[in-house]
Amino acid sequence: MKYSELFYTIQGEGMLTGVPSVFFRTSYCNLRCIWCDTPYTSWEPEDKSISVNKVVEEITKYNCRYVVITGGEPFLQAKELMVLCHELSEGGHHITIETNATIYADVSAHLISMSPKLRNSNPKPSNRYFEMHQRERIRADVIHKFLDNYTCQLKFVMETPKDLEEIQCLQLEIGIPNEAVVLMPQGISAKEIQSKQEGIIKICKQNGYRYSPRVHVDLWGNRRGV
Ligand code: SF4
Structure with missing residues (x-):
């Protein structure tokens, strides 16, 4: 598989925030977010x-139940991802x-x-990637299929409270329940995140969404492998 890093840390975002986890970060993405925090x-x-067997071997060394496969976009390597997940699942x-959420695989x-x-x-x-990014970034059919088949959370990175309208349009179009929505501030420094969090927490309270901190940014800013 093509990858950029494998490391042991805590989950910094979403419903499993704080849980010690091994992260395996695949390389390559089909999108080009302007604020991408993993441009590498x-x-x-x-x-x-790295081979799938070697990934399993490296992950197993940490003696940690929780594994997070992230990217880039992991589903770009769907065939290998399916084998990797099967092996890790078998291992408990x-x-x-x-x-x-632009590519689906079982x-x-x-x-x-x-x-x-x-x-x-x-x-x-x-930018030469603008049209591709704008065209590909939302795949309602893919989101729908994941929601139908898995336990899911949908994390939205908010720049300003105005982003709420777009999130709610998507919810209506796809049928995303409020309980599955997690809002996080956009930012690559603790200061930037803090400046936005109060407004986002207010939106969460009004709509029954979950607020997620970004623990890694708070603690380590834009550092890799932590
Ligand atoms: S989808 Fe994720 S990895 Fe891809 S460009 Fe956007 S933030 Fe970066």
């Missing part, structure tokens, strides 16, 4: 290779897959953590 998997992807691991996973990208993720219109 998307804008300038690293392409180290709890598997979360973090995805931009995998053995316990939580599908979708992060559909709003308009605030668009690159500048002059």
Whole structure:
């Protein structure tokens, strides 16, 4: 598989925040978010290779039940991902897959953590990836299928409270329940996150959404492998 890093930390976002987990970060993404916090998997992807067996071996060394497969976009390597999830499941691991929810495959996973990208993720219109990103970033059929088949959360990165309208349109179109919605502030520093969190918490209280901190940004800013 093409990957960029494998490390042991705590889950920093969403409903499993704080749970010690081994992260396996695949390389390559089919989107180009302007604020991507892992550009080494998307804008300038690293392409180290590792076999599925070796990934399982490395993960097993940590003696940790929880595994998070993230990216980039893990479902770009669907065939290998299916084998990896099967092997990890057989080994008794709890598997979360973090995805931009534009590609579907049947995998053995316990939580599908979708992060559909709003308009605030668009690159500048002059950028060569703008049209592709704008066209591909929301796949209602894929989100629907994950919701039908898995335990899911939908994490939305909010730039301003105005993003709420777009989230609610999506909810209506796809039938996303409020309990599955997780809102997080956009930011790559603790200061930036803090400046937005109060407004987002207010929206969560009004709508029954979950607020998620971004523990890694709070603690380590934009550092990798932590
Ligand atoms: S979907 Fe994720 S990995 Fe891909 S460009 Fe957007 S933030 Fe980066």
